[in-house]
Amino acid sequence: MPELIIEPGRAERQYWRDLWRYRELFYILAWRDISVRYKQTAIGVAWALIQPLLTMLIMTVVFGKVAGLPSDGDAPYSLMVFAAMLPWQFFSTSLSTASQSLVSNANLISKVYFPRMIVPAASVITSFVDFLISFLILVGMMAWFHFWPDWRILTLPLFMAMAFLAAVGPGLWITAMNVKYRDFRYVIPFVVQIGLYVSPVAYSSSVIRQRFGDVAFSVYSLNPMVGVIDGFRWAILGGEARIFWPGFLLSLVFVFLLLLVGVWHFRTTERSFADII
Amino acid sequence: MPPIIRVENLGKKYTLRHQGEGGGRYRRFSEELLDALKRPFRSLRRAPRSPLPAACSGLPAPRSLLPAPSEEFWALRNVSFEVQQGEVLGIIGRNGAGKSTLLKVLSRITEPSEGRVTLNGRVASLLEVGTGFHPELTGRENVFLNGAILGMSRVEIRRKFDAIVAFAEVEKFLDTPVKRYSSGMYVRLAFAVAAHLEPEILIVDEVLAVGDAAFQKKCLGKMGEVASAGRTVLFVSHNLIAVEHLCVRALLLQAGTLVADGSTASVLARYSAELETVTGIPVALRADREGSGEVRAIAVDVLSPAGGRIAFRCGDPIKFAVACRGMGTALHDLAIHLGIYLPNGLKLLHLSSSGHQQIDCRKDGRWEASCVLVKNYLAPGQYHVNVAILDGNRLVDRVESAAFFEVQAADFHGNGQLFGHDWGAIFLADQIWSVSESADTAP
Numbered sequence: 001m002p003e004l005i006i007e008p009g010r011a012e013r014q015y016w017r018d019l020w021r022y023r024e025l026f027y028i029l030a031w032r033d034i035s036v037r038y039k040q041t042a043i044g045v046a047w048a049l050i051q052p053l054l055t056m057l058i059m060t061v062v063f064g065k066v067a068g069l070p071s072d073g074d075a076p077y078s079l080m081v082f083a084a085m086l087p088w089q090f091f092s093t094s095l096s097t098a099s100q101s102l103v104s105n106a107n108l109i110s111k112v113y114f115p116r117m118i119v120p121a122a123s124v125i126t127s128f129v130d131f132l133i134s135f136l137i138l139v140g141m142m143a144w145f146h147f148w149p150d151w152r153i154l155t156l157p158l159f160m161a162m163a164f165l166a167a168v169g170p171g172l173w174i175t176a177m178n179v180k181y182r183d184f185r186y187v188i189p190f191v192v193q194i195g196l197y198v199s200p201v202a203y204s205s206s207v208i209r210q211r212f213g214d215v216a217f218s219v220y221s222l223n224p225m226v227g228v229i230d231g232f233r234w235a236i237l238g239g240e241a242r243i244f245w246p247g248f249l250l251s252l253v254f255v256f257l258l259l260l261v262g263v264w265h266f267r268t269t270e271r272s273f274a275d276i277i
Numbered sequence: 278m279p280p281i282i283r284v285e286n287l288g289k290k291y292t293l294r295h296q297g298e299g300g301g302r303y304r305r306f307s308e309e310l311l312d313a314l315k316r317p318f319r320s321l322r323r324a325p326r327s328p329l330p331a332a333c334s335g336l337p338a339p340r341s342l343l344p345a346p347s348e349e350f351w352a353l354r355n356v357s358f359e360v361q362q363g364e365v366l367g368i369i370g371r372n373g374a375g376k377s378t379l380l381k382v383l384s385r386i387t388e389p390s391e392g393r394v395t396l397n398g399r400v401a402s403l404l405e406v407g408t409g410f411h412p413e414l415t416g417r418e419n420v421f422l423n424g425a426i427l428g429m430s431r432v433e434i435r436r437k438f439d440a441i442v443a444f445a446e447v448e449k450f451l452d453t454p455v456k457r458y459s460s461g462m463y464v465r466l467a468f469a470v471a472a473h474l475e476p477e478i479l480i481v482d483e484v485l486a487v488g489d490a491a492f493q494k495k496c497l498g499k500m501g502e503v504a505s506a507g508r509t510v511l512f513v514s515h516n517l518i519a520v521e522h523l524c525v526r527a528l529l530l531q532a533g534t535l536v537a538d539g540s541t542a543s544v545l546a547r548y549s550a551e552l553e554t555v556t557g558i559p560v561a562l563r564a565d566r567e568g569s570g571e572v573r574a575i576a577v578d579v580l581s582p583a584g585g586r587i588a589f590r591c592g593d594p595i596k597f598a599v600a601c602r603g604m605g606t607a608l609h610d611l612a613i614h615l616g617i618y619l620p621n622g623l624k625l626l627h628l629s630s631s632g633h634q635q636i637d638c639r640k641d642g643r644w645e646a647s648c649v650l651v652k653n654y655l656a657p658g659q660y661h662v663n664v665a666i667l668d669g670n671r672l673v674d675r676v677e678s679a680a681f682f683e684v685q686a687a688d689f690h691g692n693g694q695l696f697g698h699d700w701g702a703i704f705l706a707d708q709i710w711s712v713s714e715s716a717d718t719a720p
Contacts, residue, residue: 006385006394028425032411032418039413039454111408112426113385183307274387275291 030125048133059202073240083236093127098171150238159231166224169259172266199225227251280359287392289353352378365504367524374530398477407467412456445469517588568674576600579682590687598647616663657686
């Protein structure tokens with residue numbers, strides 16, 4: 001029979017093992033979020049299709065046609081936008097739901113024990129399902145444009161993982177802050193709104209690089225989504241999108257840095273969640 | 278065999294921060310930022326002014342002039358006990374005594390500040406019925422969700438699913454979202470999931486305070502079953518009758534410390550004594566009494582006619598026993614008066630022996646007068662008893678709050694419904710209802 005000892009500071013040592021032990025709760029919370037999401041909606045899952053599709057159309061018209069920004073190589077402008085919409089939508093919805101997750105599950109936190117990291121992690125899964133749905137649109141678009149990907153498409157899961165980590169790091173940090181300071185809920189919509197323009201979603205990042213040079217672009221790459229989006233375009237558009245590897249590496253390093261800070265902050269404040277939520 | 282639960286010097290400290298205006302529980306980050314900015318200036322501002330004599334004016338001290346006050350508060354301190362496998366342990370105490378904190382520490386929801394707990398078995402805690410139930414999900418889905426939250430595996434839930442549904446009596450509504458359930462169905466389903474947990478240690482908090490009388494009975498039965506199956510149960514409740522019924526042993530917490538640990542009967546007696554110490558001292562030693570003093574009340578007890586108790590159900594008979602003693606002068610034709618009060622001082626009942634029973638007292642005689650309410654019509658709540666001895670119109674002895682007792686919600690009318698706290702009434706009545714159809718003769 002397993003002996004369990006509870007003392008101050010003890011939870012630290014059992015944490016990661018507990019996280020594994022409670023994986024079933026993780027599945028079921030993720031399943032709950034997914035199945036609740038489209039209950040009592042008129043068109044249900046179609047929302048996951050309409051949102052990115054419309055955004056893509058608007059951006060193509062505004063940035064591609066009106067502003068006349070160039071695409072990556074010969075890739076159609078709308079395809080280039082959509083290759084970025086995929087990770088961007090995933091990132092922004094993940095960040096939003098993760099950062100609200102603890103507060104919206106306050107009743108669980110104050111009544112049952114489990115490693116709290118399960119809650120923000122499970123909430124991200126919903127966005128992943130949306131991602132998979134909108135990936136179908138991408139497949140459709142590629143067929144429409146007769147645009148066939150090459151071997152690089154196989155690296156897509158890696159960039160997906162990077163987008164996941166980029167969302168989880170700040171998400172953990174903000175959801176933990178949100179437990180104590182409720183005004184952090186106002187931060188996220190703002191970050192997401194600004195982020196859409198400072199990330200190369202509607203335009204190609206090579207525009208920035210050509211106009212401002214490599215040094216400025218490296219600073220620009222501190223935005224983790226720059227690396228993720230460039231990676232996505234590189235993998236999806238094949239030879240048409242060039243990637244600036246030093247900038248990408250910088251993004252990658254920064255993602256991990258944010259993740260470490262997020263996990264560290266979450267873990268240090270986690271013990272008091274039940275007392276203050 | 279080692280104890281299944283061992284608690285050593287357990288303590289839990291909270292830091293209370295007294296906030297300024299709008300002192301809600303959550304801090305706004307902007308407030309904190311503003312505080313940090315203000316701090317250097319605060320000391321400057323304080324220097325020229327002398328602090329207001331707050332105590333004299335009777336006003337609270339202006340908060341901005343005081344250093345950010347924070348206060349340590351021990352919700353639990355130096356609590357040690359052991360529980361053997363198969364024991365059903367009741368934990369009682371007044372509000373704020375630390376019961377819920379103890380359960381939260383034992384179920385790992387919050388970490389202790391000091392001390393150590395060793396658990397030798399799988400723990401399931403039930404601090405609330407239906408934790409995590411989602412209104413949009415169906416009954417079936419919620420069983421799986423709630424089960425997982427309480428620590429059951431999917432395989433385990435699937436195995437017990439039929440039993441859970443049968444226990445809850447909601448077969449027909451399994452695929453209806455629980456937001457359309459009646460509150461009774463909701464609670465039954467939630468408790469049914471919890472009742473089918475099979476942990477070695479079950480921690481239960483107040484969950485029996487829900488549902489109708491019949492379902493409460495079923496829950497109590499299930500708890501008893503769990504206990505007799507050799508599992509260990511920690512049971513926190515205000516429902517002293519349930520504690521008395523289920524637990525062999527009980528703990529009494531008072532202001533965060535463990536003050537009694539022993540057989541349920543002895544701990545409940547101690548609890549009643551604790552309730553009495555609200556005013557401090559046994560009746561015989563009370564100095565705050567009025568009257569000429571030839572005869573004194575030395576003990577006032579509230580009992581059930583069958584045996585000692587301090588908690589009653591609505592409708593139970595209640596016996597008030599007043600022990601008295603002559604203080605050197607013989608008196609004839611005395612009357613004992615009892616007043617039953619709500620905590621807020623409202624007088625509900627006046628019981629008087631005059632006209633019922635003639636009482637004489639020898640000069641140093643000891644005697645006991647008692648009055649039985651055949652059936653109490655009191656709403657659930659706490660009551661206190663004032664006692665007075667009168668000689669004609671002359672007050673001989675009078676003690677306020679000489680005894681306390683509690684009345685708990687019960688199926689007063691015998692119709693399966695609890696008479697609830699939340700109806701706001703203070704008094705019950707026997708009632709007969711009838712409905713008759715009126716002939717519709719209007720043009």
